[in-house]
Amino acid sequence: MQYEISKEKSAEFLRQAIRHMSMQDAAFHPVSYAVWYEYSSGEHAHLIDEVNTLIEKEKKLNEKSTAQLFNKHIAHLDADSTKSIVERFNEMVTEMTSSTEKAGQDTSHFRQSLEGWAGEIGQLAPHIVQRMDTLLSDTHHMQQSMHTLQDKLESSLQEVVQLKNEIVKAKQEAMSDGLTGLLNRRGFDLALQQSLESASVHEHTCLIIGDIDFFKRVNDSYGHLFGDKVIQTVAKIMKTVAGDLYTAVRYGGEEFVLLLPHTSLETAREVAETIRQHIANISIKNNITHRLISNITLSLGVTAYQPGETTDSFLNRADQALYLSKAKGRNRVTTLSEELAAA
Numbered sequence: 001m002q003y004e005i006s007k008e009k010s011a012e013f014l015r016q017a018i019r020h021m022s023m024q025d026a027a028f029h030p031v032s033y034a035v036w037y038e039y040s041s042g043e044h045a046h047l048i049d050e051v052n053t054l055i056e057k058e059k060k061l062n063e064k065s066t067a068q069l070f071n072k073h074i075a076h077l078d079a080d081s082t083k084s085i086v087e088r089f090n091e092m093v094t095e096m097t098s099s100t101e102k103a104g105q106d107t108s109h110f111r112q113s114l115e116g117w118a119g120e121i122g123q124l125a126p127h128i129v130q131r132m133d134t135l136l137s138d139t140h141h142m143q144q145s146m147h148t149l150q151d152k153l154e155s156s157l158q159e160v161v162q163l164k165n166e167i168v169k170a171k172q173e174a175m176s177d178g179l180t181g182l183l184n185r186r187g188f189d190l191a192l193q194q195s196l197e198s199a200s201v202h203e204h205t206c207l208i209i210g211d212i213d214f215f216k217r218v219n220d221s222y223g224h225l226f227g228d229k230v231i232q233t234v235a236k237i238m239k240t241v242a243g244d245l246y247t248a249v250r251y252g253g254e255e256f257v258l259l260l261p262h263t264s265l266e267t268a269r270e271v272a273e274t275i276r277q278h279i280a281n282i283s284i285k286n287n288i289t290h291r292l293i294s295n296i297t298l299s300l301g302v303t304a305y306q307p308g309e310t311t312d313s314f315l316n317r318a319d320q321a322l323y324l325s326k327a328k329g330r331n332r333v334t335t336l337s338e339e340l341a342a343a
């Protein structure tokens, strides 16, 4: 979807979209707006064909068919485009609300003038009074329609606010892990990309990857629920250590990542060592046996981003460092610079 078009062109699409929307059964909301805006822009041949076929068959689009068109042709858009749709709809409704309000005021004013004239003319030319009455009654209807439209627009605005909140919430949910509340892998990919894009050549970005040792044994010995509790406890420690400076991630089952922007390799190693020690010192209560379990350990790998390398190569090196920690006996931190990884 392209939104980089001139204001005049986009205003033209907007006008067309409103005209189309007003002829359908579906209500005014961002979903129908998005469908009709895209239809009016003429960009999506498939969408246009499908809409035309539906209109031919059903005359008007209802909520269901509008939602289906949205899901099929528009819902896959990235979050920025979705946000753009909602913002444009919001602007449109706000503009329409204020023009309707103004039109309502003008109509009310016109009606008052008519009433005034009716009184005056009635005395001079009684035969015109009946026509004036009709005119007054029409104006009254028009005023009522304005109020109805205004009410509808105001409720559309509320819907937009709600939709915006839902988009924000859905975005957050899609990026976070349900068990721990940390960022999930998808969230991490985005955070890593943003961090590398915003870092200058002279700044270091580091990664720590940690993996709970012999976690299968933990599950086998104390049960899956206890295993979950261990994951949550490790996540809590990662989050505390991360604070506002770093980003903690549940990368996979029992694997965690800490993203450290503007951080030297040496500092990252110290942070990893702090995490390792924290975890080696925890005791977690087994809710079934009521015993404290304290032999939980984490192996960690640390590395720094090398300018120009791909994120895959960055991640692979951190993984390699983690693998070395496991191979050397677990419960330890291994730091791997680019030269060492290549050797």
Ligand SMILES: Nc1nc2c(ncn2[C@@H]2O[C@H](COP(=O)(O)OP(=O)(O)OP(=O)(O)O)[C@@H](O)[C@H]2O)c(=O)[nH]1
Residues within 6 Å of the ligand: 179, 211, 212, 213, 214, 215, 216, 217, 219, 223, 224, 225, 226, 227, 228, 231, 252, 253, 254, 326, 330
């Ligand atoms: N309780 C629980 N277990 C999980 C979860 N996700 C993955 N696991 C378990 O984590 C275990 C990972 O085991 P392995 O990959 O064999 O590794 P490990 O036993 O930790 O051994 P090393 O990594 O070599 O030290 C598997 O048994 C998975 O079932 C989860 O969300 N909750």
